[in-house]
Amino acid sequence: MELHDENPFKIRSYQSALTSLERGDQDIMDLSDTELGQINGVGKSIIEAIQCLKSTETFPALDSLLEKTPTGILEILQIKGLGPKKVKTLWEELGITSTHELMEACQSGKVAQIKGFGQKTQDTIIQNLEFKASNAGKWLFADIEEIILSLESTLKDLLPNAQIALVGDFARKMEIISNAEFLVASADLEALKSSLKTLESIDWNLSISGPKTLRGKTQDQDLSLVVHLCSVTDFAWKKLSFTASKMHLVSLVDENESIGEKLSKKDFSTEEEFFSKNGLQFIPTEMREGFGEVELAKENKIPELLQDNDLKGILHNHSTYSDGKHSLRQMAEYCKSLGYEYLGISDHSRTASYAGGLDIEKVWKQQAEIDALNLELAPFKIFKGIESDILGDGSLDYPTEVLASFDFIVASVHSILNMDVTRATDRLIRAIANPYTTILGHPTGRLLLRREGYPIDHRAVIEACAANNVVIEINANPWRLDLDWRWIRYALDQGVKLSINPDAHEMEGYSDMKYGVLVGRKGGLTKEMTLNALNGKEIDAYFAQRKAKIQ
Numbered sequence: 001m002e003l004h005d006e007n008p009f010k011i012r013s014y015q016s017a018l019t020s021l022e023r024g025d026q027d028i029m030d031l032s033d034t035e036l037g038q039i040n041g042v043g044k045s046i047i048e049a050i051q052c053l054k055s056t057e058t059f060p061a062l063d064s065l066l067e068k069t070p071t072g073i074l075e076i077l078q079i080k081g082l083g084p085k086k087v088k089t090l091w092e093e094l095g096i097t098s099t100h101e102l103m104e105a106c107q108s109g110k111v112a113q114i115k116g117f118g119q120k121t122q123d124t125i126i127q128n129l130e131f132k133a134s135n136a137g138k139w140l141f142a143d144i145e146e147i148i149l150s151l152e153s154t155l156k157d158l159l160p161n162a163q164i165a166l167v168g169d170f171a172r173k174m175e176i177i178s179n180a181e182f183l184v185a186s187a188d189l190e191a192l193k194s195s196l197k198t199l200e201s202i203d204w205n206l207s208i209s210g211p212k213t214l215r216g217k218t219q220d221q222d223l224s225l226v227v228h229l230c231s232v233t234d235f236a237w238k239k240l241s242f243t244a245s246k247m248h249l250v251s252l253v254d255e256n257e258s259i260g261e262k263l264s265k266k267d268f269s270t271e272e273e274f275f276s277k278n279g280l281q282f283i284p285t286e287m288r289e290g291f292g293e294v295e296l297a298k299e300n301k302i303p304e305l306l307q308d309n310d311l312k313g314i315l316h317n318h319s320t321y322s323d324g325k326h327s328l329r330q331m332a333e334y335c336k337s338l339g340y341e342y343l344g345i346s347d348h349s350r351t352a353s354y355a356g357g358l359d360i361e362k363v364w365k366q367q368a369e370i371d372a373l374n375l376e377l378a379p380f381k382i383f384k385g386i387e388s389d390i391l392g393d394g395s396l397d398y399p400t401e402v403l404a405s406f407d408f409i410v411a412s413v414h415s416i417l418n419m420d421v422t423r424a425t426d427r428l429i430r431a432i433a434n435p436y437t438t439i440l441g442h443p444t445g446r447l448l449l450r451r452e453g454y455p456i457d458h459r460a461v462i463e464a465c466a467a468n469n470v471v472i473e474i475n476a477n478p479w480r481l482d483l484d485w486r487w488i489r490y491a492l493d494q495g496v497k498l499s500i501n502p503d504a505h506e507m508e509g510y511s512d513m514k515y516g517v518l519v520g521r522k523g524g525l526t527k528e529m530t531l532n533a534l535n536g537k538e539i540d541a542y543f544a545q546r547k548a549k550i551q
């Protein structure tokens with residue numbers, strides 16, 4: 001509507017209806033017209049649109065707007081930093097209707113010359129277009145998980161007598177997945193191929209397939225699929241080699257031979273046998289990355305990795321006090337019902353006004369409600385926290401007496417994301433050095449496949465956390481998974497604890513914890529080094545002790 005100069009009042013009414021519908025808990029498709037009418041901002045015309053959506057999956061106003069809008073424009077709207085106003089200008093002044101044309105116009109400097117754009121905007125657009133292009137065909141692990149697992153069961157149903165293994169990046173629980181990869185073993189490869197080709201949900205591409213590989217795409221999602229075929233006797237070593245990363249395969253086991261070379265001897269029949277035969281401790285699949293795990297395995301130093309049920313409580317969560325969807329009570333009762341011993345509530349702090357950050361009055365109100373709920377829900381405990389914005393100069397977002405009232409503080413950057421690495425690192429280190437900071441939240445602010453993180457010197461940040469006894473969060477939201485797992489080992493070596501935090505903005509958000517555990521395991525995280533593996537009593541003592549040390 002903004003692209004087509006529609007009435008601003010109409011635009012605002014759609015926006016406010018959308019905001020309240022998104023906040024609500026129910027599927028709008030299940031609500032009656034009367035129930036819809038009771039929702040804030042939902043008037044007659046919105047109800048009509050929803051009625052129409054229910055029966056036809058679209059509505060006339062949307063159809064006519066889409067008809068007037070080139071599909072390329074819709075794609076351009078997805079690019080970070082380009083709102084409807086700017087997109088409209090590009091369309092009108094330069095006739096740009098595709099990302100391809102936009103890239104050309106940027107490269108020839110035309111975009112910078114438009115009033116209100118400038119060199120910096122043009123550079124950012126180029127950067128974002130490149131980022132988008134490099135991420136084409138890639139998926140978040142969590143978004144593609146169900147589809148890959150259902151492909152696996154489809155294959156198992158289709159080929160009941162074959163040995164089937166999920167291999168590739170998905171088997172190693174990589175945070176970003178670009179294809180589904182399977183290894184299938186059978187005595188009769190030709191029969192196997194013929195059966196696979198009967199799968200109607202797959203478009204096989206025979207021109208890029210080979211005698212022992214079938215490649216194609218799933219019709220519904222356009223997800224690349226690779227099926228490696230092998231004989232029954234080759235299954236064990238091929239499974240190990242297709243599961244490992246390239247770096248793992250070239251890691252040296254002894255002076256002469258790498259993992260890959262050892263594998264090609266084919267002198268073993270199980271994974272366990274392969275490792276033990278070569279004098280290595282068993283390396284869990286998700287660690288086979290070439291990140292020093294072979295060295296660790298030689299010295300028998302692969303630890304017992306963290307598991308889902310080691311986690312005893314959930315820290316870093318939001319409620320309706322700031323931008324969460326569920327109330328404090330709902331968040332607490334649901335957490336308790338899942339069997340956890342405690343919940344750490346950390347709504348946004350006052351500077352985060354866009355997210356309903358808490359002013360000081362609201363902080364006191366929330367803490368009083370927590371006290372009351374704690375009496376009711378004991379021995380379950382809600383810890384009083386805040387996700388304090390780290391301000392531009394690295395300070396936290398409240399005066400000392402307010403900071404001192406919290407059991408724990410997650411310090412996170414949410415604004416001024418364009419600092420260079422030195423300034424961004426200094427800012428974080430200043431926040432880490434603040435004695436009230438308990439946990440450093442999502443250290444780089446990255447959103448996988450959407451936004452690169454701000455540049456930080458990970459080493460320096462981790463060392464500062466070690467020096468100040470600050471825990472680093474592994475933000476378990478599948479978009480974030482930040483701290484990146486590649487830095488976990490360094491953190492552990494410095495004695496820095498990590499916390500698996502879902503950053504839940506609704507009750508269902510707790511289930512993201514499992515993605516934090518997956519990447520934690522990739523980095524070698526143990527129960528002992530995970531803050532929220534402490535039980536309720538232990539973490540209570542941990543917070544109290546930490547606060548007592550503040551001068």
Ligand SMILES: [Zn+2]
Pocket residue numbers: 387412414441442
């Ligand atoms: Zn945050």
Ligand SMILES: [Zn+2]
Pocket residue numbers: 316318387503
């Ligand atoms: Zn948060």
